[in-house]
Amino acid sequence: MSFDWLAGASVAWGVGITVAIYLLLLIWTLTRPRRMVYRGAPDDKRWRDLRLWVVPLVLVQVLLYLLLR
Amino acid sequence: MVEELSFAPFSATIGACPGDDPPMHGLDITVVSLYLLGTLVLGLYLTRRVHSAPDFFIAGRRLPFWAIGMSVVVSDIGALEMVGGTAAAYRYGVAQANYEWIGCIPAMVVGGLLFTPLYWRSGVFSIPEYLGRRYGAAVQGIQALVWLVFLSAALGVFFQASAEMLLGVLGWPRWLSVGLTAAVVAVYTTGGGLEAVVLTDVIQCVILFIGGLALAAVGLSRVGGLAGLRAGLARRGPATRHHLQLLMPAGLRDGAGKPTGYPWPGIILGLGMVLSPAYWVGNQAIVQRTLGARDEWSARSSMVFGALLKTVVPVAFVLPGLLGLVLLGDRDPNGVYPQLIGELLPVGMRGLMYAAFLAALMSSVDSYTNSAATIFTRDIYGRFLARDRDDRHYLRAGRLASLGVIAFGVACVPVVARYGTIYDAFQSFLSLFQGPTLALILSGLLWRRASPAGGLAGLLVGLAAAIWFKAVLKLHYLYIAWWSFLAALVALLLVSSVTRSLPADQLRGLVLGDDGEEQAP
Numbered sequence: 001m002s003f004d005w006l007a008g009a010s011v012a013w014g015v016g017i018t019v020a021i022y023l024l025l026l027i028w029t030l031t032r033p034r035r036m037v038y039r040g041a042p043d044d045k046r047w048r049d050l051r052l053w054v055v056p057l058v059l060v061q062v063l064l065y066l067l068l069r
Numbered sequence: 070m071v072e073e074l075s076f077a078p079f080s081a082t083i084g085a086c087p088g089d090d091p092p093m094h095g096l097d098i099t100v101v102s103l104y105l106l107g108t109l110v111l112g113l114y115l116t117r118r119v120h121s122a123p124d125f126f127i128a129g130r131r132l133p134f135w136a137i138g139m140s141v142v143v144s145d146i147g148a149l150e151m152v153g154g155t156a157a158a159y160r161y162g163v164a165q166a167n168y169e170w171i172g173c174i175p176a177m178v179v180g181g182l183l184f185t186p187l188y189w190r191s192g193v194f195s196i197p198e199y200l201g202r203r204y205g206a207a208v209q210g211i212q213a214l215v216w217l218v219f220l221s222a223a224l225g226v227f228f229q230a231s232a233e234m235l236l237g238v239l240g241w242p243r244w245l246s247v248g249l250t251a252a253v254v255a256v257y258t259t260g261g262g263l264e265a266v267v268l269t270d271v272i273q274c275v276i277l278f279i280g281g282l283a284l285a286a287v288g289l290s291r292v293g294g295l296a297g298l299r300a301g302l303a304r305r306g307p308a309t310r311h312h313l314q315l316l317m318p319a320g321l322r323d324g325a326g327k328p329t330g331y332p333w334p335g336i337i338l339g340l341g342m343v344l345s346p347a348y349w350v351g352n353q354a355i356v357q358r359t360l361g362a363r364d365e366w367s368a369r370s371s372m373v374f375g376a377l378l379k380t381v382v383p384v385a386f387v388l389p390g391l392l393g394l395v396l397l398g399d400r401d402p403n404g405v406y407p408q409l410i411g412e413l414l415p416v417g418m419r420g421l422m423y424a425a426f427l428a429a430l431m432s433s434v435d436s437y438t439n440s441a442a443t444i445f446t447r448d449i450y451g452r453f454l455a456r457d458r459d460d461r462h463y464l465r466a467g468r469l470a471s472l473g474v475i476a477f478g479v480a481c482v483p484v485v486a487r488y489g490t491i492y493d494a495f496q497s498f499l500s501l502f503q504g505p506t507l508a509l510i511l512s513g514l515l516w517r518r519a520s521p522a523g524g525l526a527g528l529l530v531g532l533a534a535a536i537w538f539k540a541v542l543k544l545h546y547l548y549i550a551w552w553s554f555l556a557a558l559v560a561l562l563l564v565s566s567v568t569r570s571l572p573a574d575q576l577r578g579l580v581l582g583d584d585g586e587e588q589a590p
Contacts, residue, residue, distance in 0.1 A: 001544055001552060014316040014333030018171055021341065025175050032182060039186070040365025048366065053373050054178055060380055061170060068163055068315040 015069045019062050026058040100420030104276065104427065105253060108269050112257020115265040122463040125262035126194050126443050128361035132267055137358045137367070138374030140270035142382065143277055144354060144436040145173075147227065147429050151281075151386055155409075156402035158390025162312030164331040165390065166383035170315075171336060174376045176345040181372025183581065184350050184514055185359045189368040191578045194360065195440075196353050196510070197448040203513040203571070203579050204524030206452070211528060213448035215502055216353055220441035221474050224434060225481025231430040232482070243482075250427070251479050254434045258442075259471045263361050266435045273428035274378075280418070280425035281385025287413045288392035301395030312391060332547075339547025343554045344500075347507035354440040434478070442470035500546045501539065504554030505531025512561050517580050523565030531557025 029051050041048045119125050158165040193199045197216065201209025228250065232243040257265040292298050302309045311317050316333040349355055349372070362368035393405035400408070410422045446467045455462070505528050512519040512527070535553035538544045544552070570576075 001538070001542060001548060009319060009334075011314065011316050011318055011333060014319075014337060017337055018316065018341075021171070021175060021337070025178060029178065029182065037182075037369075038366065040367070040369070042364065042366075048370070050182065050370055050373050053370075053377065057174065057178070057373075057377055057380065061174060064170065065315055068313055 011069065015065055018065050022058050022062050022065070026054065029054040029058075094416040094419070096417045097420030097423060100417060101424050101427065104272075104424035105249070108272060108431070109253055109256060111272065112253075112261050112265045112269055115257070115268060116260030118264060119260065119262050119464070122446075122460050122467060124264070125464050125467050126439075126447070127357070128262065128264035128267065130361055131363050132264065132358070132361040132367070133363060134367040134371040134374055136267050136271050137362060137371035138378060139274040140267040140358050140432075140436075141355050141371070141375045142378045143270050143274035143428070143432045146277060146382065146386065147433040151426065151429055152403055152406045154386045155390040155393065155406040158387040159393050159402045159405045160390075161317075161331060162309065162314065162391065163383070163387060164311070164315055164317050164336075166387045167315060167331065167336050167340065169379050169382045169387070172340045172345045173349065173379045175341065176349040177372045177376040177379065180346065180350040181359075181369050181376070184510075185356070185368050185372055186365050187514060187578075187581060188356060189360060189362060189365055194357070194447045195444050196351055196356055197444060198452075199579070200509060200513065200524070201448065201452070202575075203519070203521075204509065205521040208509070208521070208524050208528055209448055209452065212502075212506065213444050213452075217441055217444050217449065220354070220437045220444070221477050222481060224437050224441075224474065224478025225485045227430060227434055227437070228478055229482045229485040231426075235426065243486075247479060247482055250430055250434060251475050254431055254438060255472060255475045258435050258438050258475070259468050262467070263357065263439055266439045267358055267361065269435065270432050273432045276421065276428045277425045278381070278385060280422045281389075282381075283418060284409060284413060284422065285384050285388045285392070288389060288396065288409060291413065292392060292395050298391060298395060302391065305394065309394065312394070332545075335545060335547035339545075339549075339551045343504050343507055343550040344547070346511075347503040347550070347554075351503075351506050351510050353444060354436045357440055357443060434475075438471050438474050438478075441474045442467050445470045445474070500549065501532060501535040501553065504535060504550045504552070505557035508554050508557035508561055512558065512565075513579065514581050516565075517576060517582075518565050518570050519561060520565040520568045520570040522568040523561045523563075523570075526564040527557040527561030530560035 032051060034049075037050050038044055038048060046052070118129070121129070123129055154165055154168075188199060191199065191202075193202065195213075197209045197212040200212050228247045229243075231250070232241075232246040235241045235246040236243060257269060289295070289298065292301055299313065302312050316336060317331045319332045319334050359368045359371055362371060389406060389409055390402075393400075393409055396412070397405060397408060410419055414422060446463055450466055450470070451458075451463055455466075508527050508531060509519075509524050513524065531553045534556035535549050538549045538552055539546075
């Protein structure tokens with residue numbers, strides 16, 4: 001139950017899974033409907049589109065996990 | 070974020086830094102005094118805006134997104150984490166940053182976009198209140214008691230641990246640290262409620278980031294930039310071969326033969342999949358701020374904004390651990406951060422860092438105080454002891470509860486000082502609930518068929534499993550979180566499938582899909 005059977009698994013697997021999690025997060029975010037992202041906003045200015053906030057956030061994370069491995 | 074920190078007597082090691090300057094220069098004292106005065110004045114000013122229980126508990130729903138985002142991030146950085154996080158980076162390397170990155174960011178984005186707006190629309194004041202509406206009074210009562218005990222007792226631990234640390238860093242006697250912090254926090258938390266907590270957190274966040282980033286920048290310049298840091302670590306030989314690796318091998322052990330706390334399966338499954346979502350979606354101290362957002366978009370964006378800030382946190386509080394390894398060589402890890410401050414920063418900037426220590430302490434204390442008072446007033450007092458009283462009654466009860474919680478925390482200090490391991494006991498106690506609680510929250514939010522009986526069964530089975538994993542199998546807490554989450558989920562699914570769920574009218578606003586936004590699977 002401590003995942004000792006993974007002790008021999010390469011860290012590259014961990015990096016791959018982490019990057020995959022972030023990319024799935026990005027895809028999931030980008031596919032959110034516009035009305036959901038803006039719901040409750042006082043106006044529909046472009047900077048309020050939260051999908052655009054997540055793009056740099058995820059890309060920086062992916063870059064970090066790929067560089068620091 | 071949810072890592073387990075050792076509770077060593079910091080003053081014993083920090084105070085022994087050789088060659089330290091006198092702890093406080095006149096300019097440093099001025100900076101610290103200005104910080105405390107500014108916090109107090111802002112808190113007192115905000116007291117005038119509290120006229121009702123919603124004003125007190127959820128800031129009258131007038132908080133901007135950026136303030137909430139900064140508040141949730143700074144509340145997550147305690148004074149212990151500043152020193153303990155740097156110490157962990159000194160020992161194990163950049164892997165400590167996982168607790169800020171994979172251990173925060175995905176859960177904050179999903180929580181912010183999906184779950185936070187639902188909480189906001191439902192109009193609840195607390196997580197136990199949501200669980201109570203979804204699964205009934207028994208689940209609400211158990212959750213409220215668990216959180217109340219943990220939050221109140223943790224205050225005593227914050228006071229004591231920080232007093233130890235400030236004794237070492239600033240030379241302040243314990244009574245001064247505890248008394249000053251408790252008095253200032255009591256004034257603005259009791260008077261201004263959540264709005265005062267969040268807006269003082271904004272000041273504290275600015276101070277923490279300026280101080281932490283300045284220290285990292287000066288240190289990085291001293292070692293010769295990133296190339297110099299890499300070369301400096303390489304010179305230390307095989308002991309630092311994993312120090313620039315975010316994910317570590319699964320079976321890696323420390324010098325004492327214990328797991329390091331960073332095996333990559335545990336980081337991904339335990340931290341990333343369970344503990345982090347449980348913290349960002351189910352922790353009262355975090356969620357309560359988003360309930361005070363001025364509109365639904367602000368509630369949603371506050372968490373995403375917080376996630377953006379989280380990207381930078383390791384630069385301020387993990388990188389210094391690596392810099393300390395290169396600049397200071399072998400020493401007690403808990404003394405690294407204070408000694409870097411002493412050696413790298415000029416007078417005045419040191420004062421800012423000392424203010425940052427106080428800011429980190431106060432941001433945690435005010436959050437826990439406000440959350441504990443909310444849970445006591447809404448989920449115990451208002452639910453079981455004094456139902457259907459008027460609004461002013463609950464406002465008064467909330468203020469008295471805040472004072473009571475702080476007094477309880479201060480009263481706990483001698484006990485905590487005498488029995489240092491009590492913090493570990495409380496931390497372990499809470500960690501047993503994290504997995505089952507997440508199972509209840511996710512099922513409640515996503516699955517209409519999750520029934521009250523299923524919720525109670527999931528909580529009890531998950532808890533029993535967690536105790537068994539800890540006491541008998543002695544699993545690492547990251548794996549306890551994962552397996553107890555699964556156990557609770559299975560029990561909840563099985564019992565819910567044979568028991569009656571809530572009628573549709575009672576589910577309205579509590580399940581994703583009932584607002585016509587996202588359909589539950």
